[in-house]
Amino acid sequence: MASEAVDVVVARVSRGGDSAADLRAVATPSALRPAVASLREASVDVIAYASTTSGYAIGPAAEADLVRTLQHLAGVPVVTSGLAATRALKSFGVRRVALVHPPWFEAEMGELGASYFRDQGIDVDTLMATSIPKDPDQVRPEQVIDYISDAVDASTEAVFIAGTGFRAAATVEELERRTGQLVLEANQVLLWSILAATGTKLQINGYGSLFRGSGPVVAGF
Structure with a gap:
């Protein structure tokens, strides 16, 4: 999305596996300290903990x-998906979101994901993309676009495609066009x-209205 910049x-x-217990064991300062130390040594400007399910x-x-x-x-900003x-949902005033999970997520992640957003005042319709x-x-x-376009209805105001391993960013623009x-x-x-987090002004094209909206994220940048 911003490869040249x-x-x-x-x-x-x-980690030992993908269960909630495995994720909780990793999502601790002691477990993440070596990774943070290596990124700090690399003089990054910000650290992104790229694990949606750890947050769940x-x-x-x-x-x-x-x-x-x-x-x-780390001495630098840290963000999570x-x-x-x-923050993005709230910046757009979204009250109900369609939460789309890939088929390799454990079943318990559906409930944990719904609770994660509901605990922050956002209602959820959870969808598991079993057809991909x-x-x-x-x-x-095109598989992601077809599934979400068919599955999402007017009861929601936004869609969140969870999982940094899903790699569905290329679908965002077309999905916004189809779903509205x-x-x-x-x-x-x-x-x-x-x-x-870094106060960086960078034009990002082709990845949805988020980068055109009013609202302002382990990898180091």
Whole structure:
């Protein structure tokens, strides 16, 4: 989305699995400290904790606490996809969102995701995109567009495509055209939050009305 303007340094954090318990074990200052230290050594300007499901697993209050602790450790802003999505939804005044999960998410993530946003005052219609391939590498933009266009109805005001591994950012513009709703995607809102956290003015084209709206995101930038 901003490949010519943003350099990315990645620090991967291993975990035992994809259950809520596994995610909670990783989403702690002690578990993330080595990754944060390596990114700080790389002199990044901002750190993005790219795990939507980790936010689901620990909840928004604990995630906000984690962000504050990591910022203290890193000395730079820290953003997460879940909190970035919440800020984006609220900046557009959204009260009800269609939460779209990829088919490789564990079943419990549907309930945790709904609770995550409801705890922040946003109602949720949860959708599991079971018609697309379970292998993330085989997912094509047109499959995501067709599924969401058919599944979303007028009861919601926006769509959030969860999961930074979903890689559905390329679908946002067409989905907004077809649904008439604000469409957010995990990596898209991370970039939006990164720009806001660093006060960076950067024109992003082709990724939806989020970058044209009134509202202001482990990788290092």
